[in-house]
Amino acid sequence: MHTVRFELGKGFHLKQVFLQMAVMAGALLYGATANAGAAQWSSTNIQYLYGDSYEAIFFDPVAGKLDSEEVSASIITLEHVNGWKYGDNFFFVDITNPDRSGQELDTSFYGEISPRLSFGKMTGKDLSMGIIKDVLITTTMEVGQGFHNYLYGLAVDLDLPGVPVFQINYYVRNEANTETGSQITLVWLKPFSIGSLDFAFEGFLDYAYGLDPSEDNLITAPRLLLDLGKTWGAPGVLQAGVEYQIWRNKYGIDGIDEDVAQAMVKWIW
Incomplete structure (x- = not known):
């Protein structure tokens, strides 16, 4: 799921970013096109997020270990989800532009x-x-700066009153430099209204464990979004609100914890 991944002194040139974006988007869209006749629904959105207390990782040569410092960052996210005859697909890509005390750092992907x-x-x-609404085979490929991780397992979708989306995904997690471990991922969406205002409480939680020598780590990012589009007669098109990201043992590094509130705008089509 969504994770802000960047390290001080490392990053992608924009050409590399867009090339890898194109490859990933092309893979998803190829699958969607191949099954276009069986497509049932789809939704795409672009998000802009900004926060000022992300933990950027760097190597401290004096201490001889990885450490972190707080930086601000703006993030642009392209996200797509669709359902087809035999299942569903989810795709996203983050482009992160960190800033440290006015010093622009490398863009990451x-x-x-x-x-x-x-x-x-x-x-x-x-x-x-x-x-239990359904049982599924679930897979994920993660692509970032110099790494590809592969996850596979089983999932259940739950039928909860007033909650159209609640997923529990269990993965076997394969990373290049760790033991094979496990990950549990929750995904949820809860729409609700207060008076004439429509809101969405949505988000995810990832708990990865057993990835020696990496530490067990947990990340969750609940969001509260207001449907701004409804105020001018276009509901479901523009949302704004806040996402609060909580990360314990970021990237599996012991003791590096992140708590960051992010202002968020989401355009949906």
Whole structure:
């Protein structure tokens, strides 16, 4: 899921960023096009986020270990989700522009592709039972600066009153420089109204563990967004609000914790 990934003194040139963006987006869109006849729904959005207490990682030669310092950053995110005959696909890419005391740092890039296959859709049978709505095969590829991680496992989608999206994904997590570990990912969306105002409470939580020598780490990013588009008769087009990111043992590094409030605007089509 969404993670702000950058290190001091390291980054992508914009040409590299857009090239890798194009490759990832092309892979997703190829899959969507190949199954266009079976497409059921899709949604795309662009987000702008800004925060001022991200933990940027650097190597401290005196202490001989990785350390961090707080920086501000602006992030542009392209996000797409669709459902088709046999499952669903989720894709996003972050372009992060960090700033340290007025000194602009290297732009960095991070993205994920997450296709899932529904047992219910593939078998044509209703697998719902109690609060379980469906059971799925779930996969993710993470792409960032000099690394590709691969995740695969099983997921359940839950049927909760007033909560159209609640996923529990369990992954086997493969990284190049760690033991094979596990990850649990939760995803949720809860729309609600106060008077004439429409809101969305959404977000994700990732808990990765067993990735020796990396430490177990947890990241969650709940969002509260107001539907601004509704105020001029275009509901569901423009949202604004705040995302609060909490990260414990960032990147699996012991003791590096991040808490950052991010102002957020999201344009949806």
